[in-house]
Amino acid sequence: MQPRPHVDFARAEGVGAAPLAxxxxxxxxxxxxxxxxxxSMRDHFIIKVGKQWFCTGTSMPVWSGHNPGVRLLVSDDLIHWRQHSWLIDGKKLSADCPYNGRFWAPEIHYIKNKYWLTVNSGQVTAQDPKGMRTHSIWLFSSDKVTGPYKLVNGPLTPQYNNDATLFEDEDGQTYLYCSGNGLWQAKIDLNTGKLVGKIQQFRGAKDANNPGWMVGGIEGPFVLKRAGTYFMFFSTWTRGYEVGLLRSQSPLGPWELAAPEPIFGTRKREYRAEMARGGGYADLQFADTPDPYQETGHNAIFEGPDGQLWSSCHYFFDQRITPLADWQKVPQLGIEPLHFRNGIFAIDGPTSTPQTVKY
Known part of the structure; x- marks a missing residue:
């Protein structure tokens, strides 16, 4: 069976096979x-291949030292998930491996009949025990979603970058987007794994034209195209963890906010309160959202059970809620249908009660 890409652009454009009753x-x-x-993972990324869904993300622990590697989960129904394998097993990497660090926010994209794995990591040394000084983007490829993956190139950028994602346009050109004290973009030649020209930062969290809800930090880009317009999802941790939306008539911008407010997420005044005070944005006026989460963000888009586009990201319960079960104390996978309303994408929720989609 020919594998399907994680985003069905024909359906996203509203064409293709007739829907079921x-x-x-x-x-x-x-x-x-x-x-x-x-x-448990953060930054969940899902790709559908055949009749199964595969998921990767940032494994625990996230903030301390280096984490175990790049985990791959698999599901037959999008509900029950099990460990499939380690696409990169940190225990098997040598001490001098340049990407043996933290393995943040990996993604798998199916482009030009191959699977492309982006991994964000650096080298752990005595002077840099978390590998953050050399943290950048590494590109791997495989003929199968489950691997084995072979290194194509890395690091792709000369400075700290994270949260890499890929987007193939209709003309076959592929683009790399990532974060790193803002959002960055460049063309990329997948065969060589080399960027075409210099990578450029095109938006910073504290740009003068940004609304207050972006000033804490922006990250986690994901790009798709609908009816000739490019849309970029991104996350911000200013008021909690929320997803914003940019749009452009070109894959390299200029990008503008598609909506004046985030299209999804949770707001909690005490979320990273110390960081907000240190960053000077603790006085932003907003009310907590009624959901039970402190984080729902760093989303990606995939093909859901109805053949339509869905959003995935990590859902992390508000740690002020007591008591919490052990599984509620760490981030877990959450999904919601993606909608297109009034010319922009929308995600309802985040939900925590039973949901049913008819198709």
Whole structure:
């Protein structure tokens, strides 16, 4: 069976096979989808291949030292997930491996009949025990979603960059987007793994034209195209963890806010309160959202059970809630349908009660 890309652009454009009669099938889910400390991750990225979904992300621990590697989960129904393998096993990397650090926010994209794995990491040394001084982007490829993956090139950029994502346009040109004290972009030649020209920062968190809800920090880009317009999802941790949306008529911008407010996420005044005070934005006026989460962000888009586009990201319970089960104390996978309303994308939620989608 020919594998399918994680985003079905034909359906995203509203063309293709005729949909099934409404209500012929149902899909029920309750977030967070995973409830298991053993497969806890942040920054979930899902790709559908054949009749299965595969998921990768940032494994625990996130902030201290280096984490175990690049984990791959698999599911037959998008509800029940199990460990498949380690695409990169940190225990098997040598001490002088230049990417043996933290393995943040990996993604897998199916482009030009191959799978391309982006990994964000650096080298752990005695002077840099978390590998952050050399933290950048590494590109791997494979003929199968499950690997094995072979290093193509890295580091792709000369400075700290993170949260790399890929986007192939209709003309076959591929683009790299990433974060790193703002959002960055460049063309990339996948065959060589080399950027075409210099990577450019095109938006900083504290740019003069940014609204207050972006000033804490922006990260986690993901790009798709609809009816000739390019849309970029991104996350911000200013008021909690929220997803904003940019749009452009070109894959390299200029990018403008598609909506004056985030299209998804959770707001909690005490979220990273110390960071907000230190950053000078603790006085932003907003009310907490009623959801039970402190984080729902760093989203990516994938093909859901109904053949339409869905959003995935990590759902992390508000740690002020007591008592919490062990699985609620760490981030878990959450999913929601992606909608297109009034010329922009929208994501309802985040939800925590049973949901049913008819299709």
């Amino acid at each position: 409404a209500g012929q099938h149902t899909f029920s889910y309750t977030n967070p989808i995973t409830r298991d400390t053993a497969i």
